[in-house]
Amino acid sequence: MSTQSEAVLALFEETGAYLRGHFRLTSGLHSPEYLQCAKVLQYPGYAQQIGFDLAEALRRQGLAEAVNLVVSPAMGGLIIGHEVARALGVRFQFTERDAAGRMALRRGFVVEPGERAIIIEDVVTTGGSTREVRELLESQGVVVLSAGSIIDRSSGTADVGVPRTALATLNVVTYPPDDCPLCAQGIPVVKPGSRAVPVQP
Numbered sequence: 001m002s003t004q005s006e007a008v009l010a011l012f013e014e015t016g017a018y019l020r021g022h023f024r025l026t027s028g029l030h031s032p033e034y035l036q037c038a039k040v041l042q043y044p045g046y047a048q049q050i051g052f053d054l055a056e057a058l059r060r061q062g063l064a065e066a067v068n069l070v071v072s073p074a075m076g077g078l079i080i081g082h083e084v085a086r087a088l089g090v091r092f093q094f095t096e097r098d099a100a101g102r103m104a105l106r107r108g109f110v111v112e113p114g115e116r117a118i119i120i121e122d123v124v125t126t127g128g129s130t131r132e133v134r135e136l137l138e139s140q141g142v143v144v145l146s147a148g149s150i151i152d153r154s155s156g157t158a159d160v161g162v163p164r165t166a167l168a169t170l171n172v173v174t175y176p177p178d179d180c181p182l183c184a185q186g187i188p189v190v191k192p193g194s195r196a197v198p199v200q201p
Contacts, residue, residue, distance in 0.1 A: 004053065005168035008150065011046055015039045022182040024191040027126045029174040030182060034192055035151050037122035041079040050167065051083020054148050057165050058118065063146035064088060069117040071095065071137060073103065073129040080150055081120040088118075095133050103132040105140075113141025124149040124166065125174070127158035134161055 012018040017039035023031050041047040058064040067090055072081030074096045085092035093111070098104040105111065119133050124147075134144045144162050152158065152166035153174075175181065183189065 004057075008050065008053075008168045011040050011050075015043070015046075019192065022187040022189050024177070024189050025125055025174065027128060027174075028177065029125070030177055030180040030189060031172055031174045032182060033172050035123055035153070036192055037076060037080070037150055040150075041122070047079050047083050048086075050150055051080055052087045054080065054120070054150065054165075054167055055084045055087035057167060058084075058088075058146060058148050061146075061163070061165050063148070063163055063165060064118060065145070066116055067118050067145060068115045069093065069111065069142070070120055071117050071133055072120045073133050076122040077120055077129075080122050084118070084120045084148065095136060103129075103136045105136070111137065111140050111142050114143065115141075116143045116145050118145055119147040119160075119162075121147070121149040123151045123153055124158050124160070124164070125153045127154065127160040130158075130160040130164070 012035055017036045019034040019036055020032060023034040025031055067088060069090055070081050070085035070092045072078055072094045074094045078094055082092045093105060093109040095103045096106050117137055119130050121130055124130060130147050137144050146162050147160050147164035149166045152169040153172045155171035156169050
């Protein structure tokens with residue numbers, strides 16, 4: 001694990017954001033570990049530093065060239081996306097789900113064909129939200145250059161359709177809800193994130 005990864009995870013431990021138990025992730029999968037980024041990002045100094053570090057990581061990998069715009073899915077990506085945009089000196093927008101559950105730009109946000117964007121999330125597990133944002137932006141003619149996150153829970157395997165980077169990459173165990181040993185042990189499952197996930201029968 002790199003020094004930068006260790007420093008980021010130390011912040012999660014320090015702020016009580018690295019949780020252990022039985023959690024239902026936004027993807028619907030179950031896991032014995034959960035990283036609650038909001039508990040770290042509630043401290044503006046930490047948020048600013050993490051945003052700067054992520055912007056620098058994107059620059060080092062050549063993924064932040066000629067970017068006009070940072071876009072994040074609400075809610076989890078809002079703070080870190082804004083801080084990355086600040087570090088890159090570009091504007092920030094976010095997507096929300098419409099009544100049909102599809103990602104949409106609302107609140108008067110407008111993008112122009114040919115703009116070059118980076119998508120920023122707090123945590124990537126399957127990459128589903130990033131892919132949805134990418135598809136939305138590309139449908140409006142935006143060129144999506146890359147994606148980034150504070151934490152990559154997929155051990156680097158999540159495919160979002162563009163190059164991406166993360167400050168810390170973890171290999172966290174996940175289970176399908178119908179084959180979860182934590183459920184089999186009768187341990188209550190918790191959904192700690194911001195987005196509702198249907199309870200599995």
